[in-house]
Amino acid sequence: MLQQNNTTDFSLESQIEWWKAIVYSINDGVLVIDHEGIVRLINPEYTQITGVTPDIIGKPLKEYRPGAQLTETLIDRKCKVGVYRKTEDREYMVDMAPIIVNNRIIGAVSVCKSLTEVHKLSQELKKKGEKLEQLEKRMNSLYQAKYTFEDIIGKNGGLREVVYVAEKVSESELPILVTGESGTGKELFAQAIHNKSNRFNRAFIPVNCAAIPSSLLESELFGYGEGAFTNAKKGGKIGLFEMANNGTIFLDEIGDMSYDLQAKLLRVLQEKKIRRIGETSEREIDVRIIAATHRDLEQLVNKNRFREDLFYRLNVISLHIPPLRDRKEDIPDIVQFLLQSTEMNLLQNKFSLSYTIEKQTMNLLQMYEWPGNVRELKNVMDYATCMAEGTVIKTDHLSEIITKKSVPLIESGESPLNQTLQEAMEAAERNFIQDTIKRFGHDIDEKKKAAKVLGISLATLYNKLKRHKLHF
Ligand SMILES: Nc1ncnc2c1ncn2[C@@H]1O[C@H](COP(=O)(O)OP(=O)(O)OP(=O)(O)O)[C@@H](O)[C@H]1O
Numbered sequence: 287m288l289q290q291n292n293t294t295d296f297s298l299e300s301q302i303e304w305w306k307a308i309v310y311s312i313n314d315g316v317l318v319i320d321h322e323g324i325v326r327l328i329n330p331e332y333t334q335i336t337g338v339t340p341d342i343i344g345k346p347l348k349e350y351r352p353g354a355q356l357t358e359t360l361i362d363r364k365c366k367v368g369v370y371r372k373t374e375d376r377e378y379m380v381d382m383a384p385i386i387v388n389n390r391i392i393g394a395v396s397v398c399k400s401l402t403e404v405h406k407l408s409q410e411l412k413k414k415g416e417k418l419e420q421l422e423k424r425m426n427s428l429y430q431a432k433y434t435f436e437d438i439i440g441k442n443g444g445l446r447e448v449v450y451v452a453e454k455v456s457e458s459e460l461p462i463l464v465t466g467e468s469g470t471g472k473e474l475f476a477q478a479i480h481n482k483s484n485r486f487n488r489a490f491i492p493v494n495c496a497a498i499p500s501s502l503l504e505s506e507l508f509g510y511g512e513g514a515f516t517n518a519k520k521g522g523k524i525g526l527f528e529m530a531n532n533g534t535i536f537l538d539e540i541g542d543m544s545y546d547l548q549a550k551l552l553r554v555l556q557e558k559k560i561r562r563i564g565e566t567s568e569r570e571i572d573v574r575i576i577a578a579t580h581r582d583l584e585q586l587v588n589k590n591r592f593r594e595d596l597f598y599r600l601n602v603i604s605l606h607i608p609p610l611r612d613r614k615e616d617i618p619d620i621v622q623f624l625l626q627s628t629e630m631n632l633l634q635n636k637f638s639l640s641y642t643i644e645k646q647t648m649n650l651l652q653m654y655e656w657p658g659n660v661r662e663l664k665n666v667m668d669y670a671t672c673m674a675e676g677t678v679i680k681t682d683h684l685s686e687i688i689t690k691k692s693v694p695l696i697e698s699g700e701s702p703l704n705q706t707l708q709e710a711m712e713a714a715e716r717n718f719i720q721d722t723i724k725r726f727g728h729d730i731d732e733k734k735k736a737a738k739v740l741g742i743s744l745a746t747l748y749n750k751l752k753r754h755k756l757h758f
Pocket residue numbers: 437438439440466467468469470471472473474475538580620623660661664
């Protein structure tokens with residue numbers, strides 16, 4: 287029996303008990319034979335794993351278990367590692383070693399590990415892995431980018447060039463900064479880029495940095511660990527960066543992100559690691575970042591409201607989407623495209639309609655300045671198709687704001703609607719200059735010719751281009 291008090295007993299009997307207790311407490315199965323191959327000891331775990339009961343003790347192993355290789359160890363003196371054994375209902379791995387004292391073999395020991403348990407665990411792990419894969423697939427399908435470059439309509443005013451660059455950089459891993467007024471199609475571009483990249487079947491996670499209060503944005507982006515703060519969810523929360531792993535995160539309105547959070551974003555860009563709030567360890571992530579803003583980031587940098595280092599890091603590839611008023615020639619194609627989408631929607635509801643638009647109505651659409659860009663045009667067309675009694679879109683079907691604020695095209699000869707003379711003259715001058723430049727071309731010699739035809743100096747032409755916000 288083991289000593290119950292604190293005094294140390296060095297008697298042989300006590301020492302044997304001591305070693306036996308150690309062998310019994312081991313989690314692996316242990317069987318020991320002496321130099322004659324007689325079983326001297328097995329622990330309960332050995333019985334558990336192999337089914338061999340303690341009545342084997344004192345008997346020759348070879349007789350009891352003819353397949354046992356342990357007795358060979360007494361002869362060849364070799365250690366054997368990871369010998370696979372399988373009986374009807376058990377599977378286990380055995381390590382064997384001779385017990386040598388003063389260069390004499392006094393026995394051999396076999397240590398076994400159950401594979402049944404390992405199998406069970408690996409089975410469970412497999413199931414969990416499959417579940418995780420399913421969840422990942424579901425998440426990817428929930429966060430799928432639907433637009434491709436085919437959905438980007440138009441080519442005028444520099445849009446063709448932007449599409450060209452965007453397509454080229456799609457497959458690169460570099461961050462992209464998309465700028466342009468609200469409604470010009472920044473997210474549309476981001477989705478198209480994602481869908482053309484190798485990440486197309488992974489998640490595309492859009493985040494509007496201006497729509498989420500800055501106090502919440504950090505935990506939304508990075509997630510948090512359990513107990514990170516009061517009201518924190520049990521088990522913590524995964525952040526959007528982790529959700530976008532292997533995919534793309536679209537950080538819209540990046541100019542509205544707080545200065546502190548900008549520093550954390552810069553770290554993600556540099557280290558490709560994130561740390562959930564309240565946790566100490568970091569997690570590796572592989573996310574492509576596409577940021578967008580309608581603000582002038584350089585100006586924000588100058589005002590110390592946007593980090594210069596982050597700006598340069600994001601601005602490696604920049605795409606500027608021109609406003610719709612600078613590419614009014616695209617309006618007919620976009621209108622056609624929008625009407626077709628409406629038709630497709632109706633078709634899904636079993637209605638088949640084919641819309642046309644009156645020339646006069648189209649003229650009016652091209653006279654308007656579109657401060658809300660393509661999004662506004664989409665809304666106007668949705669409204670018009672609702673208002674139309676038949677399939678022809680007429681001026682009456684446009685909202686009042688369009689009919690009131692449209693400015694005449696030079697060649698249309700339409701009279702201005704509810705405009706002051708000054709406003710109409712300004713609009714006419716803008717359109718006339720725009721048309722003349724388009725007729726002659728963009729380079730300096732062509733502009734000189736345009737200025738001559740307009741009867742103004744080149745300097746005045748440049749001033750007027752600036753005043754009318756014409757980017758040629
Ligand atoms: N060139 C285009 N061709 C077809 N549809 C377009 C085009 N540009 C924009 N759209 C459509 O206009 C709407 C607004 O686009 P999007 O949301 O991408 O703009 P945004 O610049 O990201 O706007 P915001 O800055 O307000 O977030 C979307 O429905 C989009 O599909």
